[in-house]
Amino acid sequence: MDKAWVSAQGPGLPWTAGEYETLRDQVRRFVEEEIKPSADHWEQDGFVPRSILRRMGELGFFGIRYPTEYGGAEMDAVASVVFAEELGRSTYGGAADAILVHSDMASAYVFHDGSKAQRDRWMPGIVRGETITAVAITEPDAGSDMKAIRTRARRDGDSFVLNGTKLYITNGVHADLYCVAATTNASAGANGITMFLVEKGTPGFHVARELDKQGWRSSDTAELVFNDCRVPAENMLGAEGQGFYSMMRNLQNERLVLAAMALGTAEAALDATLAWVKARRAFGGALWDMQAIRHRLAMLSAKVEAAREFLYATAWRMAADDDCLREISMLKALCGELVNEVAYACVQFHGAMGVMRESPIERIARDARILSIAGGATEVMLDVIASLM
Known part of the structure; x- marks a missing residue:
């Protein structure tokens, strides 16, 4: 990013060119010192080690967009672009994907759609790199057509019971917390889809298989199965039907x-x-x-x-x-x-x-x-x- 370009945006941009460039330098140094020397091994193993993700949390990379109360830096979309661009420059797309799914894709559901209680419970660990997230939307028959989701969530007292399959889920094997899209009202179309937080180890939820990909070798990708998986109603993410x-x-x-x-x-x-x-x-x-x-x-x-x-x-x-x-x-x-x-x-x-x-x-x-x-x-x-x- 050109510093002159940032300066030209005037007072509408809350961060200075120097602050964005400091972030860029930090990410670039981390890529050179922590990612590139080991990423060939991650390509073979099929995932990014937890030690690296925790280290990124310690350095503040997972809190770029999140509030200081959760350990974040409260930066903006420009900072996310700097972060993603430098991860892309690493030449290890799988590692970049695994990291960005946690930092900017899955965790965003918890922050933007979660209740205060949910955010207080999960966001500190997410920002520290201790609680790794995944977002489970895609299914065997529902990719870009998200309205075609078939995973069902049936209300049963103070719980929802989930049944269905998710496919091509990044971080699907090693995540701790999954943001899962399911239909709570099949006749309502888009208005019947609801998001849920599902923790690893929840009975009825398991990784059916780890998928073998052409590229992005160091991001673990999985098929997930929910078989009468009982999730507390308090784990509903956002309002019912707003998923x-x-x-x-x-x-x-x-x-x-x-x-x-x-x-x-x-x-x-x-x-x-x-x-x-x-x-x-x-x-x-x-x-x-x-x-x-x-x-x-x-x-x-x-x-x-x-x-x-x-x-x-x-x-x-x-x-x-x-x-x-x-x-x-x-x-x-x-x-x-x-x-x-x-x-x-x-x-x-x-x-x-x-x-x-x-x-x-x-x-x-x-x-x-x-x-x-x-x-x-x-x-x-x-x-x-x-x-x-």
């Missing part, structure tokens, strides 16, 4: 940080490829000496920079509580597709090395693929944009 609207509201921040993660990944891919083509010798000179390669990388760099300006302008608007549905949908579609365009070209310019597991570009290309799907597929985003035109 769909809660999901739509929280998805805006999710899509914003995914766009930022995608841009950070594209930036890292371009940096690595620029270094490669300047060092790689072929036909009597460096690959960089070939005009076709220089021009392609220059155009991709221009596209990434343009998207980045759009990203930060939208983050600032979101921080100012503007309605950014159109812009965030554009960003999610644009950045998800752009990171794949960049990754494809970068693999090409690496030649055979681009498909070797020892190359960061190979991992970036695998991880980039899901960024046009997760959090809202490109086609869904384009439909949203078209509906607002």
